[in-house]
Amino acid sequence: MYIKAENITKSFGGHIIFENLTVDIKAAEHLAIVGNNGCGKTTLLQLLAGVEAPDSGRIIKKKDSTIGYLHQIPFYPHHTVKDVLMEAFTTLLNIQRKMTELEQQMVATEGNLEKVLKDYGQLQEQFLQLDGYEMDSKMASVANGLGIDELLGQSFIDLSGGEKTKVMLGQILLKNPSILLLDEPTNHLDLQAIEWFEEYVRAFTGTVIVVSHDRQFMNNVVTKVIELEDGEAWTSHGNYDKYVKGKEEKVEQEFAQYEEQQKKINKMKEAIKRLRQWANEASPPNPDLYRKAKSMEKALQRIELVKKPKVEKKMNLQLEASDRSGKEVISIENVTKTFKSSLFEDVNFSVYWQDRLAIVGENGTGKSTLLKIMLGEVKPDTGKCIIGSNVKIGYLAQQFETLDDQIRLIDAFRENISMTEEEARHVLAQFLFYGYDVYKKVHDLSGGEKMRLRLAQLMQQDINLLILDEPTNHLDIESREVLEDNLQNFAGTIIAVSHDRYFLQKIFTKIAWIEQQTVTIHHGDYLWAKEKQQANVVPIQRTTKDTKSTKPAKQLTTEQQIEKIEKRMQQPYLSEQEYGKLKKQLDGLYEDWLAES
8 A cells, every 4th residue: 555545535515525435556556536527536636635634534645655736826926937846856955055055164164164074075965865966957857848948937927827737747746756646637738748748657656646538648657547436436457448448348237237136126026916916816815925925025125236327418419510512621822920930831731521630739839820820810921721612610719709708608509599598408408508507607617618518509500610729628538529429420521729639549530730830741640640740850941842851761760769869868757777778879879870971
């Protein structure tokens, strides 16, 4: 045991979340906690972190273990981003400050010099053992990996919510705790940062407990999944996909057991009924038949009932394409766009009827801008975007947009739709808005509720081109799966921006990859496109048109190997032995590269 929730009970406002729940987590395990919204995943993390206390039961953790948990954003009114990250090294900074004081004493020859030298030596040894001289390189590596290196000099208080989250995640990683508690850790991260963080977690030697809607992240980092349902925990060994398969088999088995028992119960009830009938029809009435019926009734009462498996209500989304558009849906010709800096230059590509095109790239490369150029909301600096014939666009933005966020949900839904309130309530119920939910103000809706409302509106529109900007954000896993199933069956054209790799791999067959002001089109799925993109050696001047490098293939391969090893050497969790091994490999590759040049 490394950390354990033992017989815990927790309730909020009279609603019981857990009752006598036990979860046992061993040292170095990497596991995910999953379950439907409201099942208590975040509450369990808060209990394990000590942020909340159980009503009864206890949380046990191994002595001297330390916890890293990102649960709220602290207030740093006068700190830069670098200051916030450096707080991870409080112990080392205190040692460094004492060493500086002793150095000043040595220069001034104040007090007992022998004692000062001895104290300084002890502090220096401690500083070395704690890797004090690696503070800056570790911070730089984490900042670079999370994509916040350009924010180091900025005031923390001026950052966006997503940027603050990334900085606090960086601080936790630099503290190097023995237990990582991660609640939706990949939110606000772009693809590069997600993959860097994934590598970090996978190589992390401590215990990891994650709550996430990112299925690919869970597939890649966890080896155990605990599902919370009705206050009980069920454990599946393996990654997320293994859990899904195991869950399906478990539910099928439970249904079979439930139905088998129901058949047995119905047979017993029918037998009791017949015995009583036969006993009454006998002349005189037969007491033996009455006794048999009574005995069977008692046996029926002693049966331990198999609980009927719970099937959660899913969002009922049915996106249908209207009349088809022309063959060429969108044509981007020689498009260039610059804001503070150049986003992309001389972009040329076309989207055809029934294409499934995903636009990917790091944050700030212009993915959403490219979508808005297609929508006509942003004008390119040069070039043009041509919309084909009979194209009817349905757009799902990242943020829910309404003129008045104090408007009620049902009124926002009916803004541009001719529908009675009763009809609207019926449609909204299919998107899990029941009863008084429909009278909530848009301002008070959660991110997931706003996304479901927007999807409900889309379903009423006459469309044959779907343009989606981060559509899986805020949706739980079941709602994501419903959306994916609908998109797979949608007869029209789909263009989307997303960081959800599971979603990208499942739906899209054409990838527009934005990198270094260039949009490269890959005809294939996300993983294939990623491999091709990484294999590309980028010349100084890049265009969206096919370019051939004049470098020999062997030299290109060596450069790719060098780049990969340099990235691995930047990871903060490498041991000295691993670092030395990689350094030796790198030196050899540089010699090969020079010989090939």
